[in-house]
Amino acid sequence: MGKINANYTYKLNGVKVSEKIIPDNMTWTNATQAANAGFKVGSKYKACQKLSANSGKVQYVTIHNTNDLAYIVDDAEQYVLATYNESMLSSRVHFYVDESGAWQTLRAGTGFSPNDPVGSAEVGWHSGDGVMTTGGNQTSLSLEIIMCESTASDKAAYTNGAKI
Numbered sequence: 001m002g003k004i005n006a007n008y009t010y011k012l013n014g015v016k017v018s019e020k021i022i023p024d025n026m027t028w029t030n031a032t033q034a035a036n037a038g039f040k041v042g043s044k045y046k047a048c049q050k051l052s053a054n055s056g057k058v059q060y061v062t063i064h065n066t067n068d069l070a071y072i073v074d075d076a077e078q079y080v081l082a083t084y085n086e087s088m089l090s091s092r093v094h095f096y097v098d099e100s101g102a103w104q105t106l107r108a109g110t111g112f113s114p115n116d117p118v119g120s121a122e123v124g125w126h127s128g129d130g131v132m133t134t135g136g137n138q139t140s141l142s143l144e145i146i147m148c149e150s151t152a153s154d155k156a157a158y159t160n161g162a163k164i
Contacts, residue, residue, distance in 0.1 A: 004081045010112040013163035016101035020080050021115050027048035035123050047093050047123040052139050056119040060140035064150040065147050075146040076103040093142040099156035
């Protein structure tokens, strides 16, 4: 597995968050991966739109659980790396959370970094509701909690997710 460098690191309620916000100008470059996700090369890689009718305000939080990666210490980092490598299809989430911390890929409006000012929360793709203006993608902050390594690991990941 590879490594990816955070652009910024901060603490959110005691949880270390490594920030690697997907740039607004990032586009699909791999034709096969783009087609598998329903896009074309050159299409924007994320929505480039603020949540909640462009107000950037979070109305809800959507929490999913995703699988732990066998023999990987920082699972969240690997999910971010897969996102940047165009391997996560169209999934775009705000935070990947595991037992050791979290990685952030979309602006969440936390105000904890220069890249994520208050009121800047972005639309992700995580709810499977298309583009309904009142749907989860358009109004909610998304957390993927990585679990199924062990009971202790799952508890720590859940705790980190709750703190975020």
